[in-house]
Amino acid sequence: MTQPVGCSSPPVFDDYFRISFEELLVWRRDVRRFRNDPVPQQLEEHLLDLVQLAPSVGNSQPWRFVRVKSANVRRAVRGNFELCNQEALAGYQGEQAKLYAGLKLSGLDQAPLQLAVFCEDATEQGYGLGRATMPETLAWSVVGAIHILWLSACVHGLGLGWVSILDPAKVTSALSVPPSWRFIAYLCLGWPEEAGKVPELEGLKWQARTAAGRTVLDR
Template structure:
């Protein structure tokens, strides 16, 4: 059996891809070509999953009424989150752009079927959360494929999951994992926007490993 071998140039490009994969909040309104968007979503299905269960469920949200309802959920949850800060932190939070819901041409909701028949339960008896983690792996794969094609993703987490599930008429056994804004970014950066805005910075200690 022949194993895949990748060149040094490829490994350097892969490191660049990791570096430039950013959470995008500012989008151009031009849509991504349908064929490309389909290819990116197909790439997400190459992600690993516990027991080969493939528990991810993607909904491409195209109806404007549903989009507006999700936007309302964001506004409600964002206002509630702002109440949790005071003083300079409140001002800092209010200045952040936390979603690209208005400008992003595509919205993709990612759900996890937490107890799928596929996979026959392998690997889930002691760690049932692995189905959710598998869905996150699919999101990350989608994100990397998109970045490699010049397409940006923004993960909107300031939402009420039950509300969004109702808006999108999701199956009862599907749990919302992510609501993604997708489109071409107005600009690209190799550092997180929250770092550029002074909200937080990377911790060098997180780049160290514990050996036991």
């Protein structure tokens, strides 16, 4: 693995960097519409190198990636999504059902790069530090690594979409991974068709961003 360029002393982040970082957070999107152009191998490897800088409980680094290239496996994942999506649609009624039916919820047909992300529950790295009472922190560490990948992809002009309407057991079976690997996410990456001014779910009136999570309780 080629290590990202490091600094011998902590860097000083100026106002321009801070503004650019905030713009990155504002413009990050869950992308569903991709061009077919391939993602250069060198860029893919660089992004995966950056993921290794993500924090993890006890420095366990439990994330494991599977590059899904096989047409047969992609078809299996696509079929899995279609079935789960129909079951999800049946759970909505009225106007909400109409809105749901019109949502584009995956980029499985267009995304040139598709990654399944797993958590290695049996990892010995980190020697169990920090997770004896909260073993779920392993999975949370993987989610943190996915966020690093998401932001890094955005910096390089790539879009990332997290496909969550899937049956984890069926995805795991289709990919024939070790039994100690727990499925966390299926990611579509590629060059977005366009950069939307607002997130797609907001633009389609599914759900506006709220400040509910901004609540801070004082105790």
